Amino acid sequence: MNFRLSAFLAFFCWMCSGSFAQQKAKSPNVILIITDDQGYGDLGTHGNPHVHTPTIDALAAESVRFVDFHVSPVCAPTRASLMTGRYALRTGVRDTYNGGAMMASSEVTIAELLKDKGYATGIFGKWHLGDNYPMRPSDQGFDESLIHLSGGMGQVGDITTYYQGDRSYFDPVLWHNDRQERYQGYCSDIFASEAIKFVEKNRDRPFFTYLSFNAPHTPLQVPEEYYQKYKDIDPGAGFGRDGRPFYPMSDKDKEDARKVYAMVENIDDNLAKLFFKLKELGIEDNTIVIFMTDNGPQQQRYVAGLKGRKGSVSQGGIKAPFFIKYPAGFEGNRDISGLTAHLDVLPTLADLCGFDEPKDRVIDGQSMMPLIENRKVDPDQRSYFSYWTRKSPELYQNISLQRGGWKLVGNTAYDAEIDAFELYDLDSDPYEEHNLVATKPSKAKELKGEMDELVEVLAQEENLLHPPLIQIGYGVENPVFLNRNDASGERGIWDQEDIYGYWRVEVAAGVYDIRFKFVKPVPAGGKMTLELGTQALVFDEPSTGTIELMEVKGVRWGASQGDLLPFYTVGGKRYFPFWVELEKK
Known part of the structure; x- marks a missing residue:
């Protein structure tokens, strides 16, 4: 060198x-x-x-x-x-x-x-x-x-x-x-x-x-x-x-x-x-x-x-x-x-x-x-909004807004007057023991007005109006397991057997093998129904014993978006799967 x-x-x-x-x-x-x-x-x-x-x-x-x-x-x-x-x-x-x-x-x-x-x-x-x-x-x-x-x-x-x-x-x-x-x-x-x-x-x-x-x-x-x-x-x-x-x-x-x-x-x-x-x-x-x-x-x-x-x-x-x-x-x-x-x-x-x-x-x-x-920061220039229910904000249930040391809390009806709310001065009352709404109604109304404006904006967000779709059959994830946590349907859908549920999906055209797992074994002799958009497929199951895992092969779908709705009916009862596995062939 x-x-x-x-x-x-x-x-x-x-x-x-x-x-x-x-x-x-x-x-x-x-x-x-x-x-x-x-x-x-x-x-x-x-x-x-x-x-x-x-x-x-x-x-x-x-x-x-x-x-x-x-x-x-x-x-x-x-x-x-x-x-x-x-x-x-x-x-x-x-x-x-x-x-x-x-x-x-x-x-x-x-x-x-x-x-x-x-x-x-x-x-x-x-x-x-x-x-x-x-x-x-x-x-x-x-x-x-x-x-x-x-x-x-x-x-x-x-x-x-x-x-x-x-x-x-x-x-x-x-x-x-x-x-x-x-x-x-x-x-x-x-x-x-x-x-x-x-x-x-x-x-x-x-x-x-x-x-x-x-x-x-x-x-x-x-x-x-x-x-x-x-x-x-x-x-x-x-x-x-x-x-x-x-x-x-x-x-x-x-x-x-x-x-x-x-x-x-x-x-x-x-x-x-x-x-x-x-x-x-x-x-x-x-x-x-x-x-x-x-x-x-x-x-x-x-x-x-x-x-x-x-x-x-x-x-x-x-x-x-x-x-x-x-x-x-x-x-x-x-x-x-x-x-x-x-x-x-x-x-x-x-x-x-x-x-x-x-x-x-x-x-x-x-x-x-x-x-x-x-650096000097104006506390009145910062608000924080909070809520929680199982769906979108419910006026006015379990909802709050903070600004400048004040906090407005709603645990009341949608048409309630301001005196049904709770107002706290967190600087002097950090444990929320003293409701001041009766003595500070103008402050409560001010915070409620800001809360209402924000809720109106958030309730119209695109991702809330059109929730995300699980994409199936695109090669990035194969097989796909759909689980109960991401299933929509009745409120409180969890580990129940007889409950209405579905998954919001976008499916690529193709042929799929599909397996259905149930929370507990289900009686045999029923019918498995699988709906997606305008398509409904029905499969007969064996007539004896019990079924824990059910499989259907060669399901052909065109490209589609919609609710993937599976349910098994037998003896007058309808069972929603614990999970669904979809594998594109």
């Missing part, structure tokens, strides 16, 4: 390494941690003396802590807003099941935006925004995905763990890059260890790790060694002497709390391993770490005095911890009290990571950076 070539290569390598170091400084890694049904009070740092969370407490001590941070009352809407910076209704997500937990593929996620900037992107745990193409994590910007299906392991929508019963969290079959794989161990340990492997594999490039624990969601299953630490505690003791309300706990609530605290401690131990890996790899300073939860607790327990729990628009249902740590970017160990929400994560990461927010749609969130940088 001659001198000139050697010098050129040396200079080139120096330039590349310098360029990479510069790029790395401008492109921090991102680890977004969210837990499932962990309430505001399920942390030692929030005054709970029973739960042991030294790792999360230490993270909080080193972080910027947003103490007025809010999420949706239930999980799928929270995750849709978190991923897109938009109210969940804009994305097509309105519920946790009943066909309402599928996010339109046209939505642009944090993962897609970071992937476009050269980030490696991975999700580990719960997705809950659609289990079929084109709504899976792999369709929405994630290079690597290890998830369970539907809203929770052991639920009817998660077809690979449902029949494991009280062992659904152990040795599960999960979906790794859209394929079923069996894993050994406890679910939280699996998700965390795979996230750590992803971090290590991508140590030399910017990465986005979405560690989305399904714990401590029900079913409350935890390794025995963790439960033993809590089996003798009284989760209802030691509260109520600091001026904050404490709501009574039943014996079942207390036993549930013991299991929840054990599950949370297991998460804490797994996060200790993750944070140790960041230090070991020397990338801790250039990594943004966010910790949050998705809604309030499902069961009654300590919630730091807040009223309500999961599903409620009261503070106990929607106020959540939010800790953000970025050593290379800003100073930690600070409390910030400005009104913030899950909607704000995408705009904040846009500022920190240098990507542009989508310009072709409404982004409801606002960057947190002005608050982090101590």
Whole structure:
């Protein structure tokens, strides 16, 4: 090698390494941690003396802590807003099941935006925004995905763990890059260890790790060694002497709390391993770490005095911890009290990571950076709307709007007068104990007017009027499993046998083999009917015994859109399948 070539290569390598170091400084890694049904009070740092969370407490001590941070009352809407910076209704997500937990593929996620900037992107745990193409994590910007299906392991929508019963969290079959794989161990340990492997594999490039624990969601299953630490505690003791309300706990609530605290401690131990890996790899300073939860607790327990729990628009249902740590970017160990929400994560990461927010749609969130940088922010310029029912917003049921420290809550009829609402001054009454609607009717009417305008806009969103379709037969996913979580139909459709249900689909022309799995074996001798659009196919079944799995082959369909409606009738009863598998030949 001659001198000139050697010098050129040396200079080139120096330039590349310098360029990479510069790029790395401008492109921090991102680890977004969210837990499932962990309430505001399920942390030692929030005054709970029973739960042991030294790792999360230490993270909080080193972080910027947003103490007025809010999420949706239930999980799928929270995750849709978190991923897109938009109210969940804009994305097509309105519920946790009943066909309402599928996010339109046209939505642009944090993962897609970071992937476009050269980030490696991975999700580990719960997705809950659609289990079929084109709504899976792999369709929405994630290079690597290890998830369970539907809203929770052991639920009817998660077809690979449902029949494991009280062992659904152990040795599960999960979906790794859209394929079923069996894993050994406890679910939280699996998700965390795979996230750590992803971090290590991508140590030399910017990465986005979405560690989305399904714990401590029900079913409350935890390794025995963790439960033993809590089996003798009284989760209802030691509260109520600091001026904050404490709501009574039943014996079942207390036993549930013991299991929840054990599950949370297991998460804490797994996060200790993750944070140790960041230090070991020397990338801790250039990594943004966010910790949050998705809604309030499902069961009654300590919630730091807040009223309500999961599903409620009261503070106990929607106020959540939010800790953000970025050593290379800003100073930690600070409390910030400005009104913030899950909607704000995408705009904040846009500022920190240098990507542009989508310009072709409404982004409801606002960057947190002005608050982090101590810039003056007018609290009256920020509102936060919340609701939850099984469908679209019901006027005025379980609905609220906050602005400037005030909160209007509706749990009344659609034509109710303003005095039927609740109005709280959260600055002086954070526990929502004193309804001021009678003395501040003008403030209540002002907030109600804003609420009405926003509901009217959200109710007309395209993705709500025309919900996302599961696409079948396009080669990206074959076979396709349609599960109960994404089935529409009667409200409350879950694991019932005799219930009306269907899936909204778009089917490519072709020949299909179809299998129907039932919740329990059904009597033989009936007829299986499969409707799609204007086509109805009827199949006779054998006349003896019982049937658990039914199969029909060579079904020919033309290209079509509509409701895929399967039902089996026998003995005057109609059975809706547990799941349907469609394989294009």
